[in-house]
Amino acid sequence: MIEIEDLSFAYRTGEEDAIPALRGVNLRIGPGQFVAVIGHNGSGKSTLVKLLVAVLYPTEGRIRVDGIPVRPGNEWEVRERISVVFQDPDDQLVMNRVADDVAFGPENLGLPREKIAERVHSSLEALGLEEMGERLIEDLSPGQKQRVAIAGALAMRPRFLVLDEPTTLLPAPVAARLISTVRDLNRSGGMGVLHITHSMSEAALFDRVVVMDEGKLVLDGTPAEIFREVDRLRSIGLDVPPAVSLVHRLRARGVPLEGDILDGADLRRALAALAESPAYRRCSG
Numbered sequence: 001m002i003e004i005e006d007l008s009f010a011y012r013t014g015e016e017d018a019i020p021a022l023r024g025v026n027l028r029i030g031p032g033q034f035v036a037v038i039g040h041n042g043s044g045k046s047t048l049v050k051l052l053v054a055v056l057y058p059t060e061g062r063i064r065v066d067g068i069p070v071r072p073g074n075e076w077e078v079r080e081r082i083s084v085v086f087q088d089p090d091d092q093l094v095m096n097r098v099a100d101d102v103a104f105g106p107e108n109l110g111l112p113r114e115k116i117a118e119r120v121h122s123s124l125e126a127l128g129l130e131e132m133g134e135r136l137i138e139d140l141s142p143g144q145k146q147r148v149a150i151a152g153a154l155a156m157r158p159r160f161l162v163l164d165e166p167t168t169l170l171p172a173p174v175a176a177r178l179i180s181t182v183r184d185l186n187r188s189g190g191m192g193v194l195h196i197t198h199s200m201s202e203a204a205l206f207d208r209v210v211v212m213d214e215g216k217l218v219l220d221g222t223p224a225e226i227f228r229e230v231d232r233l234r235s236i237g238l239d240v241p242p243a244v245s246l247v248h249r250l251r252a253r254g255v256p257l258e259g260d261i262l263d264g265a266d267l268r269r270a271l272a273a274l275a276e277s278p279a280y281r282r283c284s285g
């Protein structure tokens, strides 16, 4: 369980007034939850991630991970439980060779050699990097580096995986594969996932969506609940998935589409149901 209570954080920049980045955030993420976080640029998402793994410490409030308070002295206990992939992969890749970087975390956990090799292999495979173990990180593209960083996080077998906009640098098919890999690990191993994304369609694939605005948590619910709030989301600089936007416009014009519609498949079902409905048959004669 990740427990965040009354969390506030301000960046101190010299003599100037501190810049508030988080204001009174309360959030609980249960074991095995599959959660997306959305919010426009500067809403505090990356700051929250840094506080979760003790890269920064709260100005006010508390964070606990499986009961362990996140505070100086507990960093390593916390980071064994939460693995984070930061927004910029260059911030976290430490070794020269891909396989060595993925092995770095498990080595620090003091695992036996065979166990480390096994984890490196399976993590590279999960990210489609099985052929790249011997490559030098400096020769990789930004998207490949991002995948190495994610493989390294997975190799820790954490209770919670936190991904800060991991799909921004990835081509669409690789991004889709990443989400499905993470979903598999969530289902099979009970790994909790906190996935920050600017893609509304991606957020719609999660069980729960948390929305941030100006350092505050403003909405929290299922994708269906969140994407019903089309006008509210737009007022805080966010959009909705394309299917949701289309349905919003059709409903505004009186087209009686039923149910929660989040993607193209939902929309096709709703249109098929509409075509079968007595009202539609009357209209179309």
Ligand SMILES: Nc1ncnc2c1ncn2[C@@H]1O[C@H](COP(=O)(O)OP(=O)(O)O)[C@@H](O)[C@H]1O
Pocket: 011, 013, 019, 020, 021, 039, 040, 041, 042, 043, 044, 045, 046, 047, 048
């Ligand atoms: N290192 C920093 N120093 C000063 N202000 C920062 C720093 N990092 C972020 N901020 C500010 O904190 C706020 C939240 O930023 P951030 O957490 O990066 O948001 P997001 O990840 O949602 O884009 C923004 O106003 C941003 O300008």
Ligand SMILES: [Mg+2]
Pocket: 045, 046, 047, 087, 164
């Ligand atoms: Mg960010």
